[in-house]
Amino acid sequence: MAIEHCMPRKAWHFPFLAEPGEVPALRRGVRAHLARWGLPDLIDAALICVSELVTNVIVHVGAGTPTTMAVSMNGTYLRIEVHDPDRGALPTLLAASSTSESGRGLALVMAVTDRWGVMPTDAGKTTWCEIATPLCREDAHLDGPQVHRAEALLTLYGGTAPGTGSSPQLGRAIAEEAAIALIADLLHWFRAHGQDPDTALDRAQLHFEAEVGAAG
Template sequence: MESSLWMPTRPWSLPFLADAEQVSSLRRALRTHLEYWGLHELRDAAELCVSELVANVIKHVGVGTPSTLIASLNGPHLRVEVHDPDPRALPTLACTGMDAEEGRGMMLVDAISDRWGVELTGDRKVTWCEFRMSVAGADRQTPMPRLARAADVLGLYSGSNSMSRPVGSGRLATAVAEEAAIDIITDLLYWFRVHGRDADDVLDQAQAHFEAESAARLS
């Protein structure tokens, strides 16, 4: 079964302080998550756009500004957002040549992404850009519901929404995911016991559901 079927339905977010030294870490974190989601073809473009969006915050809002990087699926597009608390400093396209040292940020975003924009939400600003996934990637965005929900729950138990390394990427992360899955099952067994249910009976029912659904998919 392809790992892309484990793609979570929840957006991934990473709070950060806008600083030039943080850019490389943000790029690595985003690359790791895009690899985890199976969107290898979008890594370079998304990384470059994130660098420009963060640089825009640093220059026009200020060094050390509390910000958030968010990646999510929006229909057939990968959506990357940078949130900052200043709705007044709006990014614009500068009419500069490509050899200019300043003013190129949003021009690069405009050229590399399929579309971009700015949303004002009260006391904060969201600058976003989107990249259309390939046909294969678009197919991957509709995973089997149970696997998508499982990925979401594993993310909660492993803390992958706040960590730079997600569940499901590499041998170490797989071990973390397995440990999280065991914790989930253990907690559920405690829950059933508290509510007067027999744990073995519950496990038997779950196994029966699993085998029935597996057989139905193979038929």
């Protein structure tokens, strides 16, 4: 009995002015989204792309340029786009040496991504890159050992397969209710054995945050 897997990953658009001080906030936003999307292994490569694509706008288009970053899924690829209003300043991959102070940004992007490019648009241009993920489809999630164990318990606990409902949304709702009921029963178990349920929740939260922090 399998639980239906579905993790919607809604595209994120963030308008900003291309200034060096904006880069840390953009990196934090991308990091948070990838962690929420269950793609922590892509964070390092994605942050390199964020820094280099935004820096490219600052250097070659101009500081203070109205710019937009978009992060989305293109099939099973993570896609990062930077939109700016200048159609003329097209980025190119330069043969920069290891001692060059400039020209290495797109080389770094190319090194950590699977594909990249530049598209002229009615409003300017879009510089984009894509990173392959291990997903089987764009709304799937990656099953870690914790998820496997939890779903095995939920299947046994619920007695039915939550993913066999009339729609993925219904299956997910049933699975969530089964998970909440299981957590509540475990708290009763702690209380029956003379333990404080709140302490158990605090300990579980600490374990969870430590594992998420290690993954991110």
